[in-house]
Amino acid sequence: MTSADPALTEPESLRTSLHRERAHHDRSRTALAAMVDGAQEQVVVGEDVSASGADAEVLGYQLRSQAKHMRELPEGPLFFGRLDFGRGAGDHSGQSYHIGRLRISEHPAAPPLVVDWRAPVSRAFYQASARDPQGVTVRRRFGWAAGSRGDSTDLTGLEDEHLESGESQVSDIVAREIERPRVGPMRDIAATIQPEQDDLVRGDLGVSVCVQGAPGTGKTAVGLHRAAYILYTHPQRIRRGGLLILGPNRTFLSYISQVLPALGESGVRQSTLQEEIAAHPFKGVDGERAAAVKHDARMAEVLRRALYARVSGSGVEAAVVVPDDSYRWRVGSGELLRIVEGVRREEPPYGIGRERVRMRVVRRIQEQAERRAGPQTNAWVQRISRARPVGAYVDAVWPRVRPEEVLAQLLTDSGTLAAAADGLLAEDEQRALLWAKPPRSWKSARWSAADLVLLDEVGGLIEHPEGYGHVVVDEAQDLSPMECRAIARRASFGSLTVLGDLAQGTTPWAARSWDTVLRHLGKPDAVVVPLTTGFRVPEAVVTLANRLLARLDVDVPAGHSLCRDGELRVRQAGADLPGAVVDAVRDALGREGSVGVVAADADVAGVAEALGAAGIATAGPDDLGARVTVVPATLVKGLEYDHVVAVEPAAIAEAEERGLHRLYVVLTRAVSRLDVVHGRPLPF
Template structure:
């Protein structure tokens, strides 16, 4: 962490500390109001309630309600209370208002409630840009709820208030008086990070800019008018995408480093603010490629309400499942293709493994025997029109009809009615149904396919024997490790739609003389003494269990949520089955979709495109293309572009606008890979101030993992050891790319995934090959 960043964090921490002090005072005030409410309207039980007493009771109830509501707000909003800051220049607002009035319009002054006169404050900086005077500036902090000090001055503005609108609506093209927009990341009451967006071509000299905003400022300051024009063009084009119509499908494309992700996330924030009722009630789903990615973007897209924005990695789309493990490429292709759907359908409709294959029972004095073929026929008949878990009663009734038909009795209507009546309540029939037609978790159905013979039987020629072995082996791996793969989640989602939610068994009625356990005494007028503000316990049952199968089946899978807007980043990586999964959650949604085909890890773009179009439906489309790379130094990006063009000649290659004069370093892993990588990392730690990533294929991951604990000059936490797929959407100050050939070999997208790895570094990159000369020639 640089001194400037540490100093800025200290400034924000001081303000957050002050806010929390006021929060404590507000809590005490709420307690006082609650105590006063309890004192109001105190009436003896035997007293008759008159008008005066009734008024006292009403005052008491009102005070208690508002005190409890305020206390709940204070308690629940404590985490990440302050998440934003605006540095405003009122002279800019006055100038915007003057221009708008001069042209007879109001668009330029939208949201400028502070616009007053037309006088120009501040002088020129020699380049035609006005420098804001300190006395023209205002700082506004944005948070989950409003907080004022003892003088009733605002310390935090509620994000829903009009005065906070510029935090979501300001862009470089329409800054709304904002010089700098800052996002604060906190853990509890501690500020752990900041990220700035620069809203003006050149900031005042005393305004420190951190993050991508700092990059924009550096580009502008170091390159003069030409670079300022380029940056303004980038920002204007990004602004168009951010403010595009909320209807239909908005696609944002572009190569690495073009800011696609940041634009998409700011678009989500803008939509949520500009059409709050629609998107806050319907919700926005943000889907990214990995858990590391969703953790990273939380700093770009601040929390905007309790349930407004849902962040999900592809392995976390289903609430009861969490998956990070990646299948080998050949298995991932089988699971991701829609060719697997007939196999899933057959498994969902098939026999439950271990279920009885024959029914023998005496009903109404008649011996019933149904063989496996008759049972299969009943099951097939019921599942044509019903989900398995919702059809237990239907299946039992259909089985009763089949049982009566098997007796060969005709013309005895009363006898059949008696038989069916006995059948419905027969204990032996109920016992049989529990084994033959149990409630089935969709994850169980997938685990049935760990049997290669079952896969071959259900696949019906859709997969070769070798493919069947690969699929069965992957589910065996799940059972052995207690972990799902990311591709499994979409399969479970498909199966959940086929079998339906698991129905909980109804509680048995108690007999008259049975002793009840008083779990809840409130229904009997007894109030238990309980501690106040108990934190909710996190469900860790899936981590506590030592049994892998129990971990796989922990929790309950319910119906998928339906969202008002769906944002998909790294869309080129989604398999057709994953597109079906996301599409199910966006049936009535508008979409923002971000991607770059040259970075795709899914090998069949045509099949993925078909599934994507099905997810979109017939909605209108609008396309925005980002063509300027301002993340990577030109020397790094030229190296990466040369690699990807070898196999993807039509790759979308943006223009890198920043030069450092420092080219990537190529080296050899040699006989001691750990030593070679460690040496490269230590060198880079001395070259850059920020993060260094070791991007490694799985074959080296275990050996290189200790490097994540490597410290430099007493500072640790700067080194990350990460696999190529988990770097998607992320960036680092410097990277060490380990064994490019092995990355290509083990990755589902081959050289496209290597291209991702080679475009993660902003300033420095070292490439270490097992066979240096061969890789250089291949490039």
């Protein structure tokens, strides 16, 4: 902590303040190095601690994880802001706090040199205003050189806002940070979080929230910062349940992979839904009709019927007779039928239901034995439960089953499918589901991506999967009802942060309403919060996208942008479309920042070839550090480039059922400049 600096009114005062702040940064850097060394020293000391083997193992794991986390902190400036509190501000009266991405102190009991941006006191940095200063006299922002690795000499400027005197201004430092050219992975926004974003970030862990975010509003960044906030605020609860980030594909996950480590959180699972449910590699390919039916919510009931059709309590007439030394215990067929029907009415997971039947049969035998000879031991109960007649009966009425067996029979046997789908699926839908060439058994089946979702559904009916304490789901508008159910099973006792934009829904089953998505996710009461103010996509680009938005079949508010200095250029290519694309890319290379060339998937190879022939080096979407990237339209969702060259919008729009939605995504990937190159009439 330091005392507040005087107002900066003279150049000499500014130089003096910069000198002091650089010195504070050097001191913080030294303290951080000591914290890293201390974490490693704790590992060495912890290995010698006398404790039980289990306790020592847990302690060692925790200490090693902490040391690894400290060693892997990304380089960069250690603070980006400062709060000076006035007299009468309660516990913070007269204090100053530097705000950064993690807490730094010279000793655990000493006042911090840098306060974590997630700490309660830091909220005033994002929420205080001239109208509501919240006890803050001066809010200071620091300007760091682009790409700084944390050298104090890179601290090049500062900006003070005197809130106690009613001063309110648009921050040039924040504007420059938001508009800074983007090359490489996504950056964190801890220094530039806006009040409405901060409200979402610091929301209650127990409350699920859905963010309907227009392009450029930072919804993905908000979700990641909310994850970091939850990890900081509720470490014990999250350690028990875990936290999961779900993205649409690996390219997207690579793009966001550095955000949480930069915020001081490592080891968070970042995955796709396909990876989470991948019981088998998917090698099969569904036709459009089959895929649409498999992703339909009605399949949940079809699968439930197919699974429980294997339960047949009324089909077994004989009683269960169990020999026990000189006695023979008997449970009659009528009583057995009542047991099975009673368990069915309780609707437990299939695997639990099977064990309930076993234990209730054993309980009836135990009651007979206790009436005759008194209480029985646990060993006796276990022996009876393992008796062959009991096991044979349970196998007969409630057989053990694998998800693959259930689904394979459903997709190969028209009779089984007809019985399970009666009243749910039309005959043509059933025909679309049946395999044209059935495998010999489920072990040789070529499962499709949609089949994995169905297998997960059956698996969830048999045994509930382990869940997470919190799940962040990005690009959620593209999830099918069955995919939503797979996520719901993993968050049944936790909460969700759902991120998306209905206007960017591009799958055949993409949602038209968040109410539908949230119901299938098991969180129908989640609050839907719209973000409509963009900070990176230029106003000219947003205006163009809003023209297309009016043609999409979704009801979402139009976005607007605070970024006024971007550019939009529409190029009529005539017969030489490749030449016009080359010209647009060369113009973009004359400026700073990344260049994304986006085309319909079928046109990507030709575009890359034309650029290569012109001497322009290109890379694919997975090379995040490339200057020029050629991207298929189907992979560009969630990515951003300083300059985007959108190639032949008509081809993008015609390539798929929801092609206009795909085109809307393509047009909104630019954060500085958009070139639309076309030889055919534009769809908007």
